[in-house]
Amino acid sequence: MDTMLFMADVLVPALLQGLVITLELIVAAAPFGFALGVVLAVGRTYGGRLTSYLCRAFVAFIKGCPLLLLLFMLYFGLPSAGISFSPFVAAMIGFICCNAAYNSEYIRGALLSVKDGQMIAAQALGMTRLQSIWLIVLPQALRRAIPGITNEFIYLIKYSSLAYMLTIIELSGAGKIVATKYFTYNETFMMVGAIYLVLVTITTVSADMIEKKVAVPGTTGR
Amino acid sequence: MHDDEYILKVENIRKSYGQTVVLDSVSFNVRKGDTKVFIGPSGTGKSTLLRCINQLTVPDSGRVWLNGEEVTHSGSRINYFRQKMGMVFQNFYLFDHLTAVRNVEIALIKVKGMPAKEARKKALLELRQVGMEDWADHYPAELSGGQAQRVSIARALAMDPDVMLFDEPTSALDPELTREVLEVIKNLARDGTTMLVVTHEMGFATSVANEILFMEGGRIAEQGSPQELLSDPRFSRTKNFIGQFREFDREM
Ligand SMILES: Nc1ncnc2c1ncn2[C@@H]1O[C@H](COP(=O)(O)OP(=O)(O)O)[C@@H](O)[C@H]1O
Numbered sequence: 164m165d166t167m168l169f170m171a172d173v174l175v176p177a178l179l180q181g182l183v184i185t186l187e188l189i190v191a192a193a194p195f196g197f198a199l200g201v202v203l204a205v206g207r208t209y210g211g212r213l214t215s216y217l218c219r220a221f222v223a224f225i226k227g228c229p230l231l232l233l234l235f236m237l238y239f240g241l242p243s244a245g246i247s248f249s250p251f252v253a254a255m256i257g258f259i260c261c262n263a264a265y266n267s268e269y270i271r272g273a274l275l276s277v278k279d280g281q282m283i284a285a286q287a288l289g290m291t292r293l294q295s296i297w298l299i300v301l302p303q304a305l306r307r308a309i310p311g312i313t314n315e316f317i318y319l320i321k322y323s324s325l326a327y328m329l330t331i332i333e334l335s336g337a338g339k340i341v342a343t344k345y346f347t348y349n350e351t352f353m354m355v356g357a358i359y360l361v362l363v364t365i366t367t368v369s370a371d372m373i374e375k376k377v378a379v380p381g382t383t384g385r
Numbered sequence: 386m387h388d389d390e391y392i393l394k395v396e397n398i399r400k401s402y403g404q405t406v407v408l409d410s411v412s413f414n415v416r417k418g419d420t421k422v423f424i425g426p427s428g429t430g431k432s433t434l435l436r437c438i439n440q441l442t443v444p445d446s447g448r449v450w451l452n453g454e455e456v457t458h459s460g461s462r463i464n465y466f467r468q469k470m471g472m473v474f475q476n477f478y479l480f481d482h483l484t485a486v487r488n489v490e491i492a493l494i495k496v497k498g499m500p501a502k503e504a505r506k507k508a509l510l511e512l513r514q515v516g517m518e519d520w521a522d523h524y525p526a527e528l529s530g531g532q533a534q535r536v537s538i539a540r541a542l543a544m545d546p547d548v549m550l551f552d553e554p555t556s557a558l559d560p561e562l563t564r565e566v567l568e569v570i571k572n573l574a575r576d577g578t579t580m581l582v583v584t585h586e587m588g589f590a591t592s593v594a595n596e597i598l599f600m601e602g603g604r605i606a607e608q609g610s611p612q613e614l615l616s617d618p619r620f621s622r623t624k625n626f627i628g629q630f631r632e633f634d635r636e637m
């Protein structure tokens with residue numbers, strides 16, 4: 164088969180289909196992974212003893228568990244306990260947990276780096292604890308956590324390929340299927356790799372732009 | 386004497402950290418328009434006292450009243466009382482991610498529920514009071530220490546407090562910046578703002594205070610008007626303490 168024809172008729176359409184699934188997984192998981200990461204970080208830093216402990220235990224569990232194993236437990240294990248998810252939902256839950264756990268560590272570090280006095284000053288003005296966290300500490304912490312969260316997002320792009328193990332034909336899986344069928348391993352996998360590289364580059368550039376846009380004037384001398 | 390004469394009453398405040406007694410039954414009353422200045426060696430509980438008044442630190446025992454209402458044991462109403470007691474810190478504690486005007490207006494909007502437009506107008510007015518209107522759109526990192534402290538004063542004043550609490554407002558500032566901040570505080574005193582000021586600026590203390598309270602070892606050791614403390618031989622400890630500063634000033 165002619166290389167150009169193979170590309171146009173087989174490889175590109177298949178990879179595009181896979182890419183759409185990959186993007187769906189990422190776009191669906193990232194916002195929840197971010198939000199849950201914030202909740203975990205705030206809970207651990209400012210929560211009571213129990214809240215703090217629970218957040219910490221959750222993060223420790225996720226950090227200690229290989230993501231693939233987590234996905235297997237969600238998809239293959241839970242049905243025997245009477246809970247079944249579609250492959251997509253199982254993958255989403257796994258990705259959200261993983262993304263959130265690591266995000267929370269970056270955000271927690273950033274929360275601790277915001278000077279304590281601002282929290283005190285906010286409360287001295289009559290703000291509740293929650294208001295002080297939400298309006299004063301968190302906005303500053305999140306700015307500082309942007310590089311870490313970006314990193315985690317990049318990991319998410321790449322580990323989304325594990326969804327293939329739950330029968331989801333995302334980008335890597337689509338590549339694998341085409342490559343095996345047509346014996347075009349090198350062409351296909353280079354193409355797949357190039358697409359991931361583009362995704363990661365877009366992420367990096369966007370994150371840089373966001374970081375610059377939200378930077379607080381006078382504090383950029385880093 | 387009738388109770389209502391006092392805007393703020395502080396009664397038998399005690400606070401210990403572990404074995405260390407930081408405040409040992411401190412009491413005093415404040416009339417509207419009073420300027421009370423707290424002096425004394427560091428570590429004698431002056432900051433802790435101010436924080437116990439607005440419950441940023443919860444005292445072990447003792448009570449605080451503002452306008453006849455109890456501030457201690459007030460539950461979630463403490464957030465109301467805190468609005469009524471503006472606090473200014475040694476290290477300003479401006480909100481680093483907000484411009485000067487946002488620093489001043491945020492609590493108006495989020496705590497008092499004031500409409501954004503009205504809050505902005507009031508915030509700019511308060512900034513003008515402290516000579517910082519032209520810096521409204523600058524961020525804390527772009528301000529000098531003296532400017533930052535003036536913004537933090539405006540931030541506290543914007544809540545229309547009944548009492549201002551100043552905790553060493555100039556201790557983090559160079560001498561020339563100290564002057565611009567003291568000027569602002571002096572004007573407030575002259576305009577009848579009720580305030581408690583912890584300071585090591587003895588010239589300032591003797592010129593604006595109605596009463597100077599000399600603290601030592603978690604107690605008010607001596608208290609009286611500036612004239613009394615400087616002339617009456619009974620107040621030897623305060624005079625010695627102030628004397629140290631005088632000599633120190635001369636050496637500089
Ligand atoms: N949170 C705290 N934990 C333990 N000790 C404290 C705490 N806050 C203040 N102290 C102690 O209380 C004493 C009085 O402190 P402070 O009120 O800051 O004194 P001042 O303002 O007069 O210098 C100091 O010995 C200080 O170490």
Ligand SMILES: [Mg+2]
Nearest residue numbers: 431432433553
């Ligand atoms: Mg102090």
